[in-house]
Amino acid sequence: xRYRDFGKHGVRVxxxxxxxxxxxxxxxxxxxxxxxGALDKALxxxxxxxxxxxxxxxxxxxxxxGKVLAGRNGSxxxxxxxxxxxxxxxxxxxxxxxxxxxxxxxxxxxxxERLECLGSSKIDLLQLHTWTRAWNxxxxxxxxxxxxxxxxxxxxxxxxxxxxxxxxVIDLMRGxxxxxxxxIYNIFEQEPAAELLDVAGETxxxxxxxxxxxxxxxTGKFTADTVFAExxxxxxxxxxxxxxxxxxxxxxxxxxxxGSGYSMAEAAIKFALAHPAVSTxxxxxxxxxxxxxxxxxxxxxxxxxxxxxxxxxxxxxxAFWYGGK
Numbered sequence: 385x386r387y388r389d390f391g392k393h394g395v396r397v398x399x400x401x402x403x404x405x406x407x408x409x410x411x412x413x414x415x416x417x418x419x420x421g422a423l424d425k426a427l428x429x430x431x432x433x434x435x436x437x438x439x440x441x442x443x444x445x446x447x448x449x450g451k452v453l454a455g456r457n458g459s460x461x462x463x464x465x466x467x468x469x470x471x472x473x474x475x476x477x478x479x480x481x482x483x484x485x486x487x488x489x490x491x492x493x494x495x496x497e498r499l500e501c502l503g504s505s506k507i508d509l510l511q512l513h514t515w516t517r518a519w520n521x522x523x524x525x526x527x528x529x530x531x532x533x534x535x536x537x538x539x540x541x542x543x544x545x546x547x548x549x550x551x552x553v554i555d556l557m558r559g560x561x562x563x564x565x566x567x568i569y570n571i572f573e574q575e576p577a578a579e580l581l582d583v584a585g586e587t588x589x590x591x592x593x594x595x596x597x598x599x600x601x602x603t604g605k606f607t608a609d610t611v612f613a614e615x616x617x618x619x620x621x622x623x624x625x626x627x628x629x630x631x632x633x634x635x636x637x638x639x640x641x642x643g644s645g646y647s648m649a650e651a652a653i654k655f656a657l658a659h660p661a662v663s664t665x666x667x668x669x670x671x672x673x674x675x676x677x678x679x680x681x682x683x684x685x686x687x688x689x690x691x692x693x694x695x696x697x698x699x700x701x702x703a704f705w706y707g708g709k
Contacts, residue, residue, distance in 0.1 A: 385430030386682045390462070390663045392588025393540060393563060397462055399657055400682050401433035402426050402675075403594065403666035407448055408441025411668070412613035416448060418671050423452045425675040427461065430682075435566070435592060435666045437466035437513055437544075438498060446501035454503055463502060464509035464564075464592065466544055467494045475546040476516040486512060486525035495537055509564055509590075511542040517552035526561045540564055540590070548703070554580055557587045564590035569662070571637060571655050572598050572630075572700040585661035593656045593665045597649065601630040604638055604648035633700055640694050646684070653681045655695050 387396045405411065407419035423434075436445045446465060453461055469476060469485035476485055498507055510532075512525060519525075529541045542564030543553050556562045565584060569576045573595070584591045597603050599618050608628040612619040622630065634648070641651050649667075656665045669675045687695070 385679060387432075388663050391564060391584070391590035393590060395462060395590075397433040397590075397664045398431045398682070399662075399664055400426075400431055400653070400679050401435055401592065401664040401666040402431055403668040404434055404436040404445045404449060405440045406668040406670050408436070408439075408443075408445030410441070410615065410617045411670070412616040414670060419448050420452055421672045422669045422675045423449065425672040426669055426679055427452075427456065427459065429675065429679040431675075431679055432460060433462050433464070433664045433666070435464045435594075437468070437511075438494060438501075439466070439468050439513065443497065443501040446498060450501060450503035462508045463504070464511060464542070464566075465498050465502065465507055466511040466513040467491060467498065468513040475514050475548060476518070478516060478518040480516060480518070482519040482522070482524050486528070488528035488531075491525065491528050492532065495532060499537065506536060507538045509540040509542055510538040511544050511564070511566060513544050514546050515543050515552055515556075516546065517549055517555075520552065520555045523556060523559075523561050526556075542566060542590070542592075544594075550576060551580055554583050557583050557589045560587070562589065564592065564663075566592040566594055568595045569593045569656050569659075570596050570598050571602055571652055571695050571698050572633065572702070574696065574699040577659060581659050581661040590663045591661050593662055596652050596656050596665050596667055598630065598634075601627075601634050602637065602648060602652040604634060606631055606634070608632075633698065637695070637698050640698075641691075644691055646687075646691075649677065650681050650684060651687070651691075651695065653678065654684065654687045655692070658687055658692050 386399050388399050390397045470490055532538055540563035542562050544566040545553050550567055553565050567576050599621050608631050638648055653665055667678045
């Protein structure tokens with residue numbers, strides 16, 4: 385396992401992190417024993433970065449993580465979690481008011497809940513789970529978070545980008561409001577390479593890459609006839625003709641990888657890691673086998689400049705998919 389600087393914050397994190405949404409639910413049937421096994425295996429293989437959220441099973445993902453870490457005698461693992469806004473539009477509307485969606489009293493209460501679920505006295509990285517560009521002129525929630533940071537309840541502060549407007553966090557990085565960003569960046573979604581990632585590098589902002597497999601289609605395991613479980617969010621994500629379109633694009637990637645020595649999943653992870661501003665990539669891991677497969681990618685050779693250039697041609701300007709449209 386290779387390790388990278390988490391921005392300018394004096395922390396070294398494994399370049400393969402553990403994306404913990406699926407172990408909380410919403411990805412189809414998932415046994416807790418498999419979740420614990422996956423996390424244990426990943427930690428054994430040198431992974432030291434875990435990303436979770438309040439919304440991943442209403443704290444279930446956090447509780448599983450807390451249970452596993454409690455049994456490892458305080459091993460040095462960096463845990464990031466997320467606080468959602470109060471009930472309302474997702475993503476926030478341009479007309480929403482920051483102090484109403486992230487009021488200080490609510491942030492304090494939610495952070496206490498996160499600490500309880502994780503069984504910890506401090507959160508290494510607390511991220512706001514979404515944002516809107518409308519709040520950039522007066523981003524008051526960060527004033528509240530800095531107070532809580534000074535009290536020792538949280539370490540670093542970050543934002544998980546809104547899918548439809550990831551560049552909305554650029555001003556926050558330049559203004560020094562946040563220490564980290566979590567961003568969608570993959571072979572299909574390459575817009576962050578235009579500016580966001582470079583600004584992160586310039587400002588020393590830690591970068592967490594999510595959705596590196598585009599919810600699984602970039603692993604090459606889906607076909608146009610794949611059917612998702614009723615409780616699997618991908619049933620909505622790939623609604624209508626989306627799955628067939630995505631599989632067609634993924635097949636074109638597969639063809640360009642023939643003879644390269646990389647599987648589609650390996651190439652997807654290596655593609656994201658090729659940008660020097662990226663600190664860690666957090667694929668989901670639901671079993672020991674998936675943990676082993678994802679963690680071992682760190683030990684593979686980097687993509688050649690020629691192959692990287694070939695994969696850049698698969699940038700897909702589809703915008704984000706909401707509500708089956």
